[in-house]
Amino acid sequence: MNIAILSRGESLYSTRSLIKAGEARNHNMEVLDPTYFQLSVAHGKASILYHNEEVNDLHAVIPRIGASNTYFGASLVRQFELINVFPVVTSEAILQSRDKWTCFQILSQAAVPVPKTIFASMAQLEAQLDSFGNNPIIIKLLQGTHGQGVILAESRQNALATIETMHTAGLQFVLQEFIAESKGTDIRAIVIDGVVVAAMKRKCKTGDFRSNLHRGGTAEAISLSFEEERVALRAAKALRLGVCGVDILQSDRGPLVLEINSTPGLEGIETTTGRNISKSIIGYIERNKR
Known part of the structure; x- marks a missing residue:
């Protein structure tokens, strides 16, 4: 298959990992910078130009859309959907997961436990x-x-x-x-095609309460409890995400979903757990692209 990674950072770990995994499965992999796309609709037809050349030979795209480019990035993914290119993450799921309140509303409707x-x-x-x-x-x-x-x-x-x-x-x-009892820790679970493929516990650095690895937090590989896995899968299903990272807090009343990331970073989770998440994403494309 011809698979494109929609990313502005060709040298980023996640992008390189996905390229390596795709090429190992004999797919044609390329990185396309969303900045250089031109989108149009006319006469009942959607078209996509990249550097002024029509894009019409892709089978799937892997969105790696930054938070600062959410609206255009989601529009780009929607354009690919219109021309029947399979997206690892849909445009609707990107928009819903990026807006925290919308995300919590959807999780609440699906009876997924979240902090007040x-x-x-x-x-x-x-x-x-x-x-x-x-x-x-x-x-x-x-x-x-x-x-x-x-x-x-x-x-x-x-x-x-x-x-x-x-x-x-x-x-x-x-x-x-x-949630004071979480003590500055949370769980990141990666869900792909309805299966938790990896999980790690992250702990904040001294003096902070945010456990993000980008902010100096540390991590260790873990196995989820039955209830934690159940909550992660329900959250991914509620947002209709075939690939996502689900962040969970361990509270006195059970696991609570803190956030869902539709384009989770791969470096921290792959390095910490030793799992090849990129390979699982390529496998997801292979199973679902018809």
């Missing part, structure tokens, strides 16, 4: 803050990755100051309960 989360409203702010009592509050921008746009407010006063600043800047955000 409130869409912030300045008109109802006092009541919303009261609902958390005297406990710390997590304030999250609706879109953000690698722990960016996530703030821990230790007190109501700190929360108010942060919220006022974000509101003045015209930002939208959610308020979320702080």
Whole structure:
């Protein structure tokens, strides 16, 4: 098959890993930078140009769309869907997973356990803050990755100051309960085609509460409990994601889904677990591309 990785970083670990896995299975792999695509619709037909040349020979695409390019990236994936190119992650799933509130709404509808989360409203702010009592509050921008746009407010006063600043800047955000018993750790589970293929526990660096490896956290390979695996699979199914990373917090009331990443980084999970996630992604394409 002809498979393209939609990425601006040809030298990035995830991109190189996917190329290696695809070529090992005798697929023609290439990296296409989303910046150089031109999308159009006319006379009932969708077309895609890359460097002014029509793209019409691909069988599948693997989106590696950055958070800063979500809208165009999702539009590009949708354009490929219109010309019957198989996407590892659909345009709808990218948009729904990238918007934290939309993601939580979908998870809630599917009865997937999540931390208590409130869409912030300045008109109802006092009541919303009261609902958390005297406990710390997590304030999250609706879109953000690698722990960016996530703030821990230790007190109501700190929360108010942060919220006022974000509101003045015209930002939208959610308020979320702080799960103290997780002690700065979370679980990243990689789900591919309805199967958890790898999992690791991440721990934050000293002085931080975010466990992202990009922020200096550490990780170790783990085996999920039955309930953790069940929650990860239900979350992926709810968002209709054939490939994703599901972040889970271990709480006193059981596993809680913290976030879903539709284009999870591969370096940390492959290095930590020794699992070839890229090979599993190529296998997913082979099983589902008709």
